[in-house]
Amino acid sequence: MSILEIKNIKANIGEKNILKGLNLSLEKGKVHAIMGPNGAGKSTLSKTIVGHYDVDVTGGDILLRGESILEMEPEERALEGIFLSFQHPVEIPGVSNAYFLRTAVNAKRVHEGKEELNAAEFLREMKKTAETLGMKPEMISRSLNEGFSGGEKKRNEILQMQMLHPDVILLDEIDSGLDIDALRAVSEGINAMKDGERTFLVITHYSRILDYIEPDYIHVLKDGQIVHTGGPELVAQLEEKGYESIGAAG
Amino acid sequence: MAQEELNQAVSGEYTLGFEIDIEQDTVPPGLDEGVIAFISRKKDEPQWMLDLRLKAFAKWQQMEEPHWGHLDYTPIDYQSISYFSAPKQAPESLDEVDPKILEAYSKLGIPLEEQKQLQGIAVDAVVDSVSVKTTFSKELEAKGIIFCSISEAIRDYPELIQKYMFSVVPMTDNYFAALNSAVFTDGTFVYIPPNTRCPMELSTYFRINALNTGQFERTLIVADTGSYVSYNEGCSAPTRDENQLHAAVVELIAMDDAEIKYSTIQNWYPGDENGKGGIYNFVTKRGICETNAKISWTQVETGSAITWKYPSCILKGDNSVGEFYSVAVTTLAQQADTGTKMIHLGKNTSSTIISKGISAMKGQNTYRGLVKIGAHAEGARNYSECDSLLIGDRCGAHTFPYLESKDPHGQVEHEATTSKISDEQLFYLRQRGIGEEDAVSMIVHGFCKDVFTQLPMEYAVEAKALLELTLEGSVG
Numbered sequence: 137m138s139i140l141e142i143k144n145i146k147a148n149i150g151e152k153n154i155l156k157g158l159n160l161s162l163e164k165g166k167v168h169a170i171m172g173p174n175g176a177g178k179s180t181l182s183k184t185i186v187g188h189y190d191v192d193v194t195g196g197d198i199l200l201r202g203e204s205i206l207e208m209e210p211e212e213r214a215l216e217g218i219f220l221s222f223q224h225p226v227e228i229p230g231v232s233n234a235y236f237l238r239t240a241v242n243a244k245r246v247h248e249g250k251e252e253l254n255a256a257e258f259l260r261e262m263k264k265t266a267e268t269l270g271m272k273p274e275m276i277s278r279s280l281n282e283g284f285s286g287g288e289k290k291r292n293e294i295l296q297m298q299m300l301h302p303d304v305i306l307l308d309e310i311d312s313g314l315d316i317d318a319l320r321a322v323s324e325g326i327n328a329m330k331d332g333e334r335t336f337l338v339i340t341h342y343s344r345i346l347d348y349i350e351p352d353y354i355h356v357l358k359d360g361q362i363v364h365t366g367g368p369e370l371v372a373q374l375e376e377k378g379y380e381s382i383g384a385a386g
Numbered sequence: 387m388a389q390e391e392l393n394q395a396v397s398g399e400y401t402l403g404f405e406i407d408i409e410q411d412t413v414p415p416g417l418d419e420g421v422i423a424f425i426s427r428k429k430d431e432p433q434w435m436l437d438l439r440l441k442a443f444a445k446w447q448q449m450e451e452p453h454w455g456h457l458d459y460t461p462i463d464y465q466s467i468s469y470f471s472a473p474k475q476a477p478e479s480l481d482e483v484d485p486k487i488l489e490a491y492s493k494l495g496i497p498l499e500e501q502k503q504l505q506g507i508a509v510d511a512v513v514d515s516v517s518v519k520t521t522f523s524k525e526l527e528a529k530g531i532i533f534c535s536i537s538e539a540i541r542d543y544p545e546l547i548q549k550y551m552f553s554v555v556p557m558t559d560n561y562f563a564a565l566n567s568a569v570f571t572d573g574t575f576v577y578i579p580p581n582t583r584c585p586m587e588l589s590t591y592f593r594i595n596a597l598n599t600g601q602f603e604r605t606l607i608v609a610d611t612g613s614y615v616s617y618n619e620g621c622s623a624p625t626r627d628e629n630q631l632h633a634a635v636v637e638l639i640a641m642d643d644a645e646i647k648y649s650t651i652q653n654w655y656p657g658d659e660n661g662k663g664g665i666y667n668f669v670t671k672r673g674i675c676e677t678n679a680k681i682s683w684t685q686v687e688t689g690s691a692i693t694w695k696y697p698s699c700i701l702k703g704d705n706s707v708g709e710f711y712s713v714a715v716t717t718l719a720q721q722a723d724t725g726t727k728m729i730h731l732g733k734n735t736s737s738t739i740i741s742k743g744i745s746a747m748k749g750q751n752t753y754r755g756l757v758k759i760g761a762h763a764e765g766a767r768n769y770s771e772c773d774s775l776l777i778g779d780r781c782g783a784h785t786f787p788y789l790e791s792k793d794p795h796g797q798v799e800h801e802a803t804t805s806k807i808s809d810e811q812l813f814y815l816r817q818r819g820i821g822e823e824d825a826v827s828m829i830v831h832g833f834c835k836d837v838f839t840q841l842p843m844e845y846a847v848e849a850k851a852l853l854e855l856t857l858e859g860s861v862g
Contacts, residue, residue, distance in 0.1 A: 183730065186817055188813060210816040211817075214816065214817050214818055215817035215819045218815055219817075226808070228811050228814070228832055229832055230832025231832035235828075236815070239828065241823065243819040243820055244819050280832075300818065386648065
């Protein structure tokens with residue numbers, strides 16, 4: 137059963153046409169990986185799904201659980217369960233990590249008709265989760281992403297993912313700039329979220345992360361289209377022979 | 387003005403000349419010696435106070451309205467203003483109050499009884515401000531603390547008033563201070579005896595006559611040797627006033643080892659989107675610090691059409707400390723020209739300036755600050771940080787930091803930033819399910835955090851809510 141269906145999507149960034157009739161179906165509970173060379177449109181794809189202001193959709197549709205999300209505001213898409221781990225998480229001075237995340241978690245809970253968590257309940261949960269990701273306790277009270285190292289920012293993205301319980305998780309270059317310890321912590325954090333219900337879309341240029349997060353499907357993105365879909369065995373082929381070895385769009 | 391007239395005025399001979407019936411509740415628009423004598427009579431003042439008022443009036447008439455502020459407004463016609471009006475007839479119940487104001491009250495979380503009080507409606511005996519005040523007054527009296535209206539103080543503590551009023555802000559300090567000196571109608575007086583810590587936050591809220599004193603308010607706070615007081619002025623509730631011109635004066639005196647913390651929330655009517663209506667707020671606030679003393683100004687300014695205000699510290703004594711923490715918001719068509727002056731005279735004096743300006747819609751926000759280091763101020767230090775945040779592209783932020791140093795070793799650090807709420811920041815928060823308006827207020831709160839943490843707790847909560855309300859609808 138597919139949870140997210142991308143149908144013949146065409147999208148521009150500025151004047152430039154980036155996605156050229158892209159089709160992709162994400163199967164519920166599976167891990168999909170998108171691989172492709174630089175400039176293929178990988179980041180544009182994730183931006184299109186979350187409704188980023190840079191992207192101008194000119195054709196096609198995106199369905200979440202069968203319903204189009206193209207007209208939805210970014211926050212509505214988030215509340216419906218789409219989460220993007222940003223490649224470059226932005227810094228917001230003066231806003232504590234805990235305050236920010238509690239606001240987000242409670243917005244989602246209210247949307248789901250649940251009661252809001254009070255500060256104490258929330259903090260207990262956040263501390264516990266941060267600890268499993270190997271984050272220092274002070275990261276909780278520090279300003280959101282401000283002065284965080286690359287690894288700390290990525291761990292913080294995973295922390296948010298775990299606290300928000302999303303259904304569809306987009307990971308944009310999650311492994312970029314991570315040392316081996318951070319990579320392991322981040323991967324474990326992601327793997328802990330695999331439960332056969334959640335769906336992952338791992339967007340990556342390098343295959344390294346796929347040694348840690350085992351994908352069910354590999355999609356090759358070239359020049360704004362998915363040109364090939366295969367199983368995990370495709371990773372080795374791409375490693376060995378490069379993206380040129382995969383056939384042209386058709 | 388001819389010298390003869392001046393002498394007459396100063397000597398108070400005009401006192402006999404006034405013709406306004408003392409039984410009247412208002413005087414007709416216009417300002418002359420008769421009006422001033424009327425105000426003084428209404429306040430039951432001694433002759434010396436009237437003499438001082440008339441002296442100030444004579445000086446004021448020779449002065450010119452300053453126009454160096456980065457402000458644009460229609461000229462003020464001082465003869466069209468009424469300088470004394472009795473309290474307005476209070477509504478009988480909240481049903482008679484403008485629903486918009488009630489809506490703002492509820493968004494700010496102001497309790498019902500307090501709403502009534504703000505509107506001047508008689509409240510139940512239990513929460514009656516008079517009884518609350520009585521309770522507190524006893525506690526204060528036991529410590530020898532004086533906390534009363536300035537009119538009472540002029541009658542009851544003339545020696546203190548004569549000694550300290552005009553000692554920090556001379557009556558001729560500037561045009562608006564001179565006007566205030568001539569026509570002030572009420573305000574607050576606080577005296578803290580030596581080595582006494584005032585046991586509670588002093589707020590105008592607990593002051594009788596808190597209403598209708600806003601137009602030409604005069605406040606004097608004296609903290610004697612080794613004492614401490616925290617004073618809060620204003621509140622977040624939207625305040626409408628028929629009087630367009632406001633010119634307040636606040637004087638603070640911190641004697642050796644004393645500390646005064648002065649917090650303000652100002653939310654006067656800002657006028658509309660086209661700049662119509664709204665209060666013109668021209669304020670002079672200054673404090674003097676003796677040896678080891680400390681004065682800390684914290685202000686959250688969200689109201690008024692025009693704000694002209696520079697709470698300042700004269701660091702006269704060695705090792706004295708001055709602080710200025712400010713959040714100024716201009717939205718609609720508001721204009722603010724605000725900042726501080728830190729005058730370092732004593733040795734090892736230090737000052738900190740943290741100014742946060744937020745501009746939205748057509749708001750224009752100017753920081754103007756002076757750090758002056760005197761020739762004998764060895765070891766003086768200043769740190770200034772002026773940050774501006776722009777929301778939208780029709781608003782403006784301006785920074786004018788001035789530095790005058792006569793001591794080559796003075797340490798002065800100045801940092802200034804201007805930023806826009808970035809689309810990226812907004813998008814990040816929205817991708818986490820936080821709505822656009824909430825996302826903006828979260829970023830704005832973050833921006834103001836260093837100032838809000840300086841406010842007394844309850845006040846900080848009010849300030850946050852006020853900021854949200856002020857910026858509501860200013861995005862997009």
